[in-house]
Amino acid sequence: SATLEDSNSYFAQGGMAAVTASDDTPREHYEDTMVAGAGLCDPEAVRVLTEEAPKAVEALAQLGMQFDSIDGHLALGLEGGHHHHRILHAGGDATGREVSRFMIAQVKGAPGIKLFEHHTLIELIVEKGRCCGVWIWDGEAKHLEVYYAEAVVLATGGAAALYRPTTNPPTALGDGLSIAYQAGAVVRDMEFIQFHPTALHLKGAPSYLISEAVRGEGAYLLNPDGERFMVGRHPLAELAPRDVVAREIYSEMQRYDVASITLSLRHLDREKIYRRFPTITEELRKYGLDLATEIPIAPAAHYTVGGIRVDLNGHTSLRGLYAVGEVASTGLMGANRLASNSLVECLVYSTRIAHHIEGLPDTPMVYPTAIQPPICPHEGFDDEVWMEEKGRKLMKRLGKILMKRAGIVRSAKRLGKGLAEVTERISELEVLAKESIAVREVYNRHLVAQLIMVSAELRSESRGGHYRKDFPDTLPPEAAYHTEIKENKITKVKYHE
Incomplete structure (x- = not known):
């Protein structure tokens, strides 16, 4: 609902991991990513990224993006988990900002793209199992709008700003993830939250x-x-x-x-x-x-490793809906993201999404026959006053619950207490969420916290970004599984390498 600059990508200090040096290979980048993912990476998703990353970076450079160089050669950095200098930077420690600024300028200069800032996604429109549009709240005009589309792409970021403390901007609250889940999309591996060691x-x-x-x-x-x-x-x-x-x-x-x-x-x-x-x-x-x-x-709290499950074309389990970036679970990250793979994941998978949408058959758009507004504002209810007096306190409390109950070290007892409190809060917010935008947002965010804790409770082992002091060991490779949640049902899905 804010501006284009309010994103994790913009604030990313790290770089882009891509093989550009002659003494490095995509295979070695693949192996480093697989190791960091702690036995849960999708090998095909990792192969796609490591093989297509150099082309994606080259395409960006051809558009005019300047990466840091020394004596005419790309300046390559080394980061945790990588065995080669392969991290491209821009502006030293401002890669995210430089790439985001560059891409925003490209978008603003493209005649076929219309931008709507200060617009908030409220709900996906689903007809016969297909996403065919969105309900949007215009924050300036203060009214709901409907947008129909053959393809909807979510690039709404992660949810680590739900935690306190967090390295994220205050927009990374998992709204898109929550909205996709409520529309029927599968979310995967929500327990894997990466905590940045040094803030x-x-x-x-x-x-x-x-x-x-x-x-x-x-x-x-x-x-x-x-x-x-x-x-x-x-x-x-x-x-x-x-x-x-x-x-x-x-x-x-x-x-x-x-x-x-x-x-x-x-x-x-x-x-x-x-x-x-x-x-x-x-x-x-x-x-x-x-x-x-x-x-x-x-x-x-730094990065949401899990997210909306997508295939190699960024397509979710809901037809017509795509997801890219931190909101998506491509299978690339496994149980723990390798440093500097996230910005380049956005490049590689957004390109694949664009190609996939371009290749869709040219069929006439089917509009829903009748849709009901997701929110009927309550006369006399002031969203801003509620947010100021109650909403902010609830969000602050939620951040503390998550850090204490589903933080760096977890246990069944801690998770149980956290879940009980968050579930109670969800029940309290549910009715009013149908009448208020502000309440709806706070409700959505509590739902994401619930997804994180339910998944963490189910995973009775320690793996990657999920550590259980009551289950400190990692299950053997043949017993590895993903956690998937759809419509209130959580399942263990066997991992296949």
């Missing part, structure tokens, strides 16, 4: 993300005794997969009973750090911190 933790400051690439440049993680605790706990030390690093930081914080630990760059070249990370450097200076010294950090 700024400072009283009075937002939970600002300190990029994975900072550790890629050699930063150390130190406990209160000044020890590099990651050494000896994983062969890659500070560059271990994110779930491992986040869990070890959480463990040190518990052990010392502190709210943060230290990210140290004192041993690195100060000027090189400022040049490599200009955005982070400037942001930290606002709080009197120097990136080239030591920064207080703690894990924060």
Whole structure:
């Protein structure tokens, strides 16, 4: 409902993982992704990404997108989980912003595209098992509108901003995911929430993300005794997969009973750090911190690994509905996203969606015979007042419930308590959600939290971004499964490599 810039893509500091160097291969990128995915990646989805990523990046460069280079060659970074320098950057640590700005400019300059900002998706229109349009709320004119379409593509982002703390902008609240689920689409692997190990933790400051690439440049993680605790706990030390690093930081914080630990760059070249990370450097200076010294950090909710289940063409289980980016579950991420695969996933799979829609048979549009507005605003009910007085408190409470009950370390007891509270809140909001846009939004977001916790409760093992202290082991490969939810029914679907 906000502007085009209000997205996780825009704020992504990391880069785009794509094989462009002669000593690297898509096969090696494939293997790194499969390892990070902890036994749940769809091999075909990974193959598609790793083989098509170089072409997608090249297509972007041909449109005029400038990536960082050194002496005429692409400057390639190394990040956690990757065994080659293959991360392309733009503007140092502002890749998401630079790519988003570039693409937004392309869209605004395209005569065939009409943009509607400050418009909110309220409901999908489904007729005979097919999505054929959307109900939209025009936030400026304050009324509902209907848009019919042969194909609807959701690119509404993830849901990690439901948690507190989070690295996400306040728009990443899972609305699109919730709306697709309510329309009958299958959602998959919702328990896998990735917590970024290193977010700024400072009283009075937002939970600002300190990029994975900072550790890629050699930063150390130190406990209160000044020890590099990651050494000896994983062969890659500070560059271990994110779930491992986040869990070890959480463990040190518990052990010392502190709210943060230290990210140290004192041993690195100060000027090189400022040049490599200009955005982070400037942001930290606002709080009197120097990136080239030591920064207080703690894990924060960062990425929704699961989402609406889609095939290799981005098509959901609901005919006519597509999903791309963080809202989708392509099978690429498995149980844990490999750093810098998300921006390039958007490129590769959006291209596939466009080709698939272009290839659809040219059949006449079938309009629904009669549709009812999803919301009939209640006379005298003030959405803004309700949001200010009640909605914000409910959202703040939800963020705390999720972090405490479905956070970095989970258990049946914690999840049960969280589910009971969220389910009770959903029941309270349900009736009023049919009469108010604001209540509907808060209801949708509680529904996503419920999907996360129901999935986490069912998965009685630890895998990737999901860690159960009551089930610390990972099931053997032959017992691996996805969790899928459709219309209030959750099932285990056997994983096939």
